[in-house]
Each structure stands twice: as structure tokens, then as C-alpha cells.
Amino acid sequence: MFFGFCRRIGGASLLCAAACVGGDASEGGREPPALSALSVPGRGARVSFIEQEAEDAVTNGTALAKDRTRGTLAAEASGRRAVTLSGQGQYVEFTLTEPANAIAVRYSLPDSSDGSGIDATLSLYADGTKLRDLALTSRYSWYYGAFPYTNHPNEGNAHHFYEEARALLPSTLPPGTKVRLQIGPGNNAPSYTIDLADFELVPTPAAMPANALSVTDFGATPNDTADDSDAFDAAIASARNQGKEVWVPQGTFLVGRHVTVDRITIRGAGHWYTELRGARVGLYGKGEPDSCGTGGTSGASSNVKLYDFAIIGQVDRRLDCDQVNGIGGAMGGGSEIAGLWIQHTKVGIWLDGPFDGLSVRNNRIYDQTADGLNLHRGISHVTVSDNFVRNTGDDGLAMWSEPLANHDNTFSHNTVVAPILANGIGIYGGYDNNATDNVLAESQDAGGAIYVANRFSAVPLSGTTTLARNTALRTGVLDSNLHFGIGALWFDGRDSEMSGTIDVSDTDLIDNSYEAIQFLDKRVTNVHFRNVRIDGAGTFAVQVQAPGSASFSNVVATGVGHAGVYDCQGAGAFSIADGGGNSGWSSTYCGAWPTPVYHDGPVNLARGKPVEASSAVAGFPPSNANDGDFGTYWESTNNAFPQTLTVDLGAPESVSRIVLGLPSTWTSRTQTLSALVSTDGTSFAPILGARGVVFDPASGNTATLTFPATSSRYLRLEFTANTGWPAGQLSELEAYAR
Structure with missing residues (x-):
């Protein structure tokens, strides 16, 4: 109130899933992505859709850097990141993890010069086949000026950028389908910023209950331009008198x-x-x-x-x-x-x-x-x-x-x-x-x-x-x-x-x-x-x-940017009763407002991206190697070196550090491997020659390899030996820009 002044449920426990948020890569280099609003186990709405963030999908567009500055497209996005498409052929491509026959897209289009918004379309593809054009608009977004805001761009203070568009698909798409939002012929907006997509398996339309009266029996007509308000009134009055329900069938009714x-x-x-x-x-x-x-x-x-x-x-x-x-x-x-x-x-x-x-x-x-x-x-x-x-x-x-x-x-x-x-x-x-x-x-x-x-x-x-x-x-x-x-x-x-x-x-x-x-x-x-x-707190744990x-x-506080408590009121004005078990916020501060310090940590560019292997043992697929879970792993065919594991980062990314991991309970082993990169997925060039990489449970069974920053879309590891098992093995491959 102010008057002028990708998944629905995550598998990890809340403690484990959230504990790393806001951290750095100090603990063996493990850097899970920040929690999303639909990945907190046991809390929040229990919904029927699967949510995927655009910045985690495959794209040849521009991924917006994480930003909290008000009035920016990134700041208003879920997770404070999004992807902008700005030219013919640019796309964001999601891979379905469950069957879906419906999509909802959170997006932003530019405003028009007079603030009335623009209408546009964006092409929707499944495995390379065009399904339809999505109808998008900016007429309900882009507010300006002071509260309660206007639609006049000349007043400045632009904000409220995003919209939702939804569509039923022609058929149910199976898991693994590549669903692409792409600027194609006839798509007419100057740019499209995609925040996320929600995918859902919608049941068939419900049938009219036996004890109901339909609004269509009282003059309502779906999908036309006549106002059906009077028909709704009449249906409600008649149904109430008869002790029945009012049924509104499939279709759009103007009220x-x-x-x-x-x-x-x-x-x-x-x-x-x-x-x-x-x-x-x-x-x-x-x-x-x-x-x-x-x-x-x-x-x-x-x-x-x-x-x-x-x-x-x-x-x-x-x-x-x-x-x-x-x-x-x-x-x-x-x-x-x-x-x-x-x-x-x-x-x-x-x-x-x-x-x-x-x-x-x-x-x-x-x-x-x-x-x-x-x-x-x-x-x-x-x-x-x-x-x-x-x-x-x-x-x-x-x-x-x-x-x-x-x-x-x-x-x-x-x-x-x-x-x-x-x-x-x-x-x-x-x-x-x-x-x-x-x-x-x-x-x-x-x-x-x-x-x-x-x-x-x-x-x-x-x-x-x-x-x-x-x-x-x-x-x-x-x-x-x-x-x-x-x-x-x-x-x-x-x-x-x-x-x-x-x-x-x-x-x-x-x-x-x-x-x-x-x-x-x-x-x-x-x-x-x-x-x-x-x-993680940009300034203080407690501000009094x-x-x-x-x-x-x-x-308990960790990752506090400046001090535990801000209080400039003087001794005794605000009393903090310590009931025990508190930690991480004992320091105090009084002074000028500090610039917040965030502990976002580097982004793992490989997590959840498409991954392929030259071979895999049943039950240990390559997708286990970048799912964010160090307890699952990929394993190649035995006694068949060399073996490769290749991640498609989705777009050219500058990478200078990779972190490799195995399950923490495994015994020590050394794997001989090299690292290669490619811009087209066909021709690979080495960035690290073959070397023995030690995985030691005393250090979490992780290893970090660094090299000069290299821009590439595809990252490949080639395994040629393993002292612990006659196959290539990896639970996590993480890639970082720094």
C-alpha cells in the first residue's frame, strides 16, 4: 500500500539450498545459483507450472547483467536478470523438463513515443517447427512521473516494464522439446526482453455440471463483441432462485x-x-x-x-x-x-x-x-x-x-x-x-x-x-x-x-x-x-x-555488507534483548548511509545448459554433470578412453575458470583430462593440455582449473585416464568468467 508517500519445488532442503545464496566460490568453488521464488521447498504457492529463467536458457541474444538499480529491465526481472533480443534470428530456447501444452511468457517491449504502447508478435517454435506467433503489447506497462504515475514518457521515472502473455499450444510437447522464442519475419518490435517462461500441462476443459444454468441460455455469446453483462445478471438471478450454479463455458465473454x-x-x-x-x-x-x-x-x-x-x-x-x-x-x-x-x-x-x-x-x-x-x-x-x-x-x-x-x-x-x-x-x-x-x-x-x-x-x-x-x-x-x-x-x-x-x-x-x-x-x-x-545483507542486519x-x-547473519546494527539514536533508545544463539551481527555503526555491498558471487555459466557425452552408462547421463547436484554424476562407458563431455553455454561467453567435482564421499582419484573450446560445436581448440587432476575427499572432491579468459560457446573436457575407475566420471562441471 502506498498513497503518495526451474521448478515449482526444489529437491534440496531449505537449509542446504539457501545456505549458499549470496556466497562466493570459496568452498571448493561450488556456486549454486540464487534461489528463485519457486524453488524454496515447503514454502510459497504450490503451483502447477514449471518456471524457466531466460538467462539460464540457450540464447544468441544479450543476457542482462544482474542489477538492482530501480528503473532498469534487469532490476524488475525475476532473479534480477533477463535476456534482450534485438535482431532477426535472435532467440531464447528452453528445454522442457516435463510435458506441456501451455506457455506463459513474462516479457517487456519498448513503449511508444506517446506512451500508448506498441503491439507486436514474437514467433514460437518447438524443435524447429513454428507453432504460432505470440501477441505481445506494451500498452499496460511503462509508467512515468510521480505517484500515482502517468503514461507520459516526458515525465521521466520510467518503470513497471513487464507483462505476461499466455497461449495454449496445438498439442502436448514431451520432455526434451526445445521451445524457442525467436524474432522472425513479421515480428515487428524494436526489441524484446524475455524474463522467463512458465510451462504447464493444462487439463482438458471442464464439463458443465448437471446442476447448472449456462450464461449462454440467457443471451451471452462467446467470442463476439456484444456486452454479456445483462445475460450474467439474468443467469445469476435464475440460478439463485432455482438453487443451481451458473456455468460459463469455454470462450471469451465481454463483461x-x-x-x-x-x-x-x-x-x-x-x-x-x-x-x-x-x-x-x-x-x-x-x-x-x-x-x-x-x-x-x-x-x-x-x-x-x-x-x-x-x-x-x-x-x-x-x-x-x-x-x-x-x-x-x-x-x-x-x-x-x-x-x-x-x-x-x-x-x-x-x-x-x-x-x-x-x-x-x-x-x-x-x-x-x-x-x-x-x-x-x-x-x-x-x-x-x-x-x-x-x-x-x-x-x-x-x-x-x-x-x-x-x-x-x-x-x-x-x-x-x-x-x-x-x-x-x-x-x-x-x-x-x-x-x-x-x-x-x-x-x-x-x-x-x-x-x-x-x-x-x-x-x-x-x-x-x-x-x-x-x-x-x-x-x-x-x-x-x-x-x-x-x-x-x-x-x-x-x-x-x-x-x-x-x-x-x-x-x-x-x-x-x-x-x-x-x-x-x-x-x-x-x-x-x-x-x-x-x-547476505547489502548494508546491515538490523537498522534501528x-x-x-x-x-x-x-x-544468525552471514554476508553482511557493513555492520551488524545501524543505530544513531544514542544509548538506551532501542533495547536489544539477547536471548542467546545470535551471531554475525554484533558490530554497530552510526554515520553516512553506506553503499551496499552484495555477495552475489560469480555465475556458473554451465549449470542446466545442454550437455552431451561421447558415451554414458545407463542411469548416469551427462545431464547429471551440470544439474547443480554434487551427489549425482555422469559416467562414461568402461575401458573406452578417450571420452568427452561437452556443454553448450548457449551463447559466446568469456570463461577463465572451471570447477570440477565428484561426490564428496568418494575415495581419492586422479583423472587425466584436457579442456577444449569451440564457437560452432564442430571445430575445437585446446585451452588446457592433458593433465592429471586430483579429486581428494579432504578438499571436497573438487578441483579448480584456470586459464586466460577465452570467449566460446562450447566447452569440452576430454578424459583419457582415471585411477579410481576405468571411465570418465564427473558430478559437476562449472564454468565461470572469473
Whole structure:
């Protein structure tokens, strides 16, 4: 909230997977890639798609360097990296790891000179066969000027660059298929920046339930230009009178205004198949507020069930006095919102209380001009779970207790990526609310991962607010208004002193852009931290800018850029109670704001890239040699030297160091090998002559080889001997620019 001021589940444990994030290559040279928002085991939304980052794919485009500078394409990208395609024939190519018949692409196109955006296409191929052109646009991206922002490029401050485009494929593609996004004939944008692709195996469209009335029986016609709002009203009224559901079949239906829902179930064929579109499309419970959020207290809808369809609006700017949200009003009394795709509305789901009892689960919310979801005004006993939220214009998920307290609500197992303004989760006042098992990533301005505040005229915090088992990835920012760093977790007594109990436990704050934890404004007390891991902080572990107190137990920090604690208030103003088990943040600092120091470490250019071998024993394929897992390995045919292992880096890369590894439990051995490079995959030139490379379990069974920086696309190892086994063996081949 701000008003003017590749895989779904990883295999490693959280401790092991996250411990190396933000590190360097000091431990045997092992440098796993940074965690992505969908690779934190046991936390975040449980989704049905497989995500692949463009920078990890094969490309002949330009890979953008990692950057956190606001207003850059890299900074707004997942993982702070992306790939730009800018000429005919340039491409990004992904390799499917599971069957897929649908793709969603996160991309950015340039804006037009007048700020209205451009429309373009990009070709989609599978194993060299063109499937279709994807329709892309920049009309909903590129905001300028000061909050609440405009579409006028001459105002500067360009940001909010990305969009999502999705498409069903003609058939199901098997694992191993090479899916390529390529600039081809007729693709007309000056450039295309690709952040990532989500691949999914979508089930067939659902069938109409027996106890349902179809909107088509009341005059709605799919895939035409007539407004179907009246038909929806009529279907809802008739179904409610008969005790039946409303069915919305496969197709696109134009809904040009809000449709009121109460004591009704509306079901679609699946959000990939059934779409409600329109400039003002929205489903609203009773109590819909007037402009600027006034009114809306005339009761609440109950027993509303909304399932399995998409709501796609046409909102291209933020007007806070315009109710153009995907879902709105008040929906309590056992209501459910599940299986929806909501895109291009102002707020995906903005609910105004008071009401009690709602489940919001398994939804996807993309490309909003304001919040992803906001519970506003006296809402209670709402569970928001397994929702995937990306590219919102304000808080991803928020509870705003203004002017009535929200209470007993839970945000659990949600994933929020790249809120362009504010926080992954914002809790503004209220009591006994919870945020648990969420993953929050890539905050951009005026926010962090989780914000708890007495702010925006909220009823002051009381009771117990529980923040447990959450993971923050690359969150916190240099606030463009306050001009100092914002923490991944921050606690703010902006309107009044904050004394309600806040319990923070079992939390991972990883690769923080500035400080990990922050206290701000008026007195903040009664905050308790237990089992919190800070792995990388650009400035401080804790930044204190408010009087008050907090207790810390088992809070461990590594990779802190400057000092453990920033505090310029003087002795005794803020009391830190040491509960034991704390380490890595005992130093203190008061002075000018320092430039953050990051511990990103070098990028392993070989991880996950296509790899081939001259031979392999069944069960030990070459792909084991660059999967990031030192427990799996490639092994060649016995007694058949020489043997080769070749990695395609995807594009010419400058390489000066390779790290080789075997499983750490193996006994010592020496393998004789040489290293070669190629620009075309056919003609190879040596960069390291044959030599004996020792793998010793005392040093982690890894070996590092260095050589003058060499630009090449293909990297090959040739094995000619092994003292431990009559074959070439390797668990990891890592390649670095330095």
C-alpha cells in the first residue's frame, strides 16, 4: 500500500539450498545459483507450472547483467536478470523438463513515443517447427512521473516494464522439446526482453455440471463483441432462485461493468479456457464502495463461490477513485474464490468489510496497477493461500484495518514476485493476523518483503501478529522518497507507537538489497525474533530508526555488507534483548548511509545448459554433470578412453575458470583430462593440455582449473585416464568468467 508517500519445488532442503545464496566460490568453488521464488521447498504457492529463467536458457541474444538499480529491465526481472533480443534470428530456447501444452511468457517491449504502447508478435517454435506467433503489447506497462504515475514518457521515472502473455499450444510437447522464442519475419518490435517462461500441462476443459444454468441460455455469446453483462445478471438471478450454479463455458465473454454476486456459485471451464474481459469487468459482492472508497457498508454477500475462469481487464493507469478491480465488495459467510487468473485490473481482489469468513486459494494475479489483494475494513477469518502474484503496482497482499480492525486472517503459502511499489505483504494495524510459509521476492520501491505498520489511519496493532516460516529473496530497496534503505522485514510506528505483540520465527532473509530488519518512526516494542537466518545483507542486519525494544534468539547473519546494527539514536533508545544463539551481527555503526555491498558471487555459466557425452552408462547421463547436484554424476562407458563431455553455454561467453567435482564421499582419484573450446560445436581448440587432476575427499572432491579468459560457446573436457575407475566420471562441471 502506498498513497503518495526451474521448478515449482526444489529437491534440496531449505537449509542446504539457501545456505549458499549470496556466497562466493570459496568452498571448493561450488556456486549454486540464487534461489528463485519457486524453488524454496515447503514454502510459497504450490503451483502447477514449471518456471524457466531466460538467462539460464540457450540464447544468441544479450543476457542482462544482474542489477538492482530501480528503473532498469534487469532490476524488475525475476532473479534480477533477463535476456534482450534485438535482431532477426535472435532467440531464447528452453528445454522442457516435463510435458506441456501451455506457455506463459513474462516479457517487456519498448513503449511508444506517446506512451500508448506498441503491439507486436514474437514467433514460437518447438524443435524447429513454428507453432504460432505470440501477441505481445506494451500498452499496460511503462509508467512515468510521480505517484500515482502517468503514461507520459516526458515525465521521466520510467518503470513497471513487464507483462505476461499466455497461449495454449496445438498439442502436448514431451520432455526434451526445445521451445524457442525467436524474432522472425513479421515480428515487428524494436526489441524484446524475455524474463522467463512458465510451462504447464493444462487439463482438458471442464464439463458443465448437471446442476447448472449456462450464461449462454440467457443471451451471452462467446467470442463476439456484444456486452454479456445483462445475460450474467439474468443467469445469476435464475440460478439463485432455482438453487443451481451458473456455468460459463469455454470462450471469451465481454463483461463491460460490475456484476453483483450473492449466494451464488459461478464456475468456468478452467482459467485457460473461460475468460471474462472488458474495460470495467469485475465481480462484486454487496457493499461495493463508491468512488474513492467511501460507502460500501450496506451489508455483505455470503456463500459466493467463484471457480476456474479468468478475469482480464483493460486498466492501463492507476486512478484510486475508480473501482475497476477484478473482484470487489464484501464476500463472507463461507465464500470461496479459487482457480482464477486475474490480469490488467487495478487491484486483483479488493474486498471491503465488515464481513467474516472467506477462502481465497490457488489463484494467479498478474500485472495490476495497484495491489494484488487487499482486505480492507473490519474483515475477519479469511484464509489466503497458494496464490501466485507477480508484477503488482502496490502491495502483493495486504490487510488494511481502516477504519475497522481486521483480525484472525491468514496469508499462507503464497508467492509474491516483483511488486513494483510497496511490499510483498503489508499488514496495517489490526489484531491476531498471520503471515506464514510465504515466499516474497524482488521488491522494487518503497517496500520490502513484509511490512507491519501503524500507518494509513489503520486501527493500531494489538493482539499477536505472527510471521512464521517465510522466505524473502532479494527484497528491500533504496526508497525513492525516504532516500535510505528499506528492510526485508520492517516495523513502522508511522501514525502511533506500535506495541502489539509481533512474533517472527523460522524465517530466511536471503540476499537482502539493504538491511534485513528495520524499525522506523515512533516507538516500536514487543517484537520477538526466533530462528531467523540472514544470508547476505547489502548494508546491515538490523537498522534501528525508532526508539523501542525487541528480543532476538538464534538470529544468525552471514554476508553482511557493513555492520551488524545501524543505530544513531544514542544509548538506551532501542533495547536489544539477547536471548542467546545470535551471531554475525554484533558490530554497530552510526554515520553516512553506506553503499551496499552484495555477495552475489560469480555465475556458473554451465549449470542446466545442454550437455552431451561421447558415451554414458545407463542411469548416469551427462545431464547429471551440470544439474547443480554434487551427489549425482555422469559416467562414461568402461575401458573406452578417450571420452568427452561437452556443454553448450548457449551463447559466446568469456570463461577463465572451471570447477570440477565428484561426490564428496568418494575415495581419492586422479583423472587425466584436457579442456577444449569451440564457437560452432564442430571445430575445437585446446585451452588446457592433458593433465592429471586430483579429486581428494579432504578438499571436497573438487578441483579448480584456470586459464586466460577465452570467449566460446562450447566447452569440452576430454578424459583419457582415471585411477579410481576405468571411465570418465564427473558430478559437476562449472564454468565461470572469473
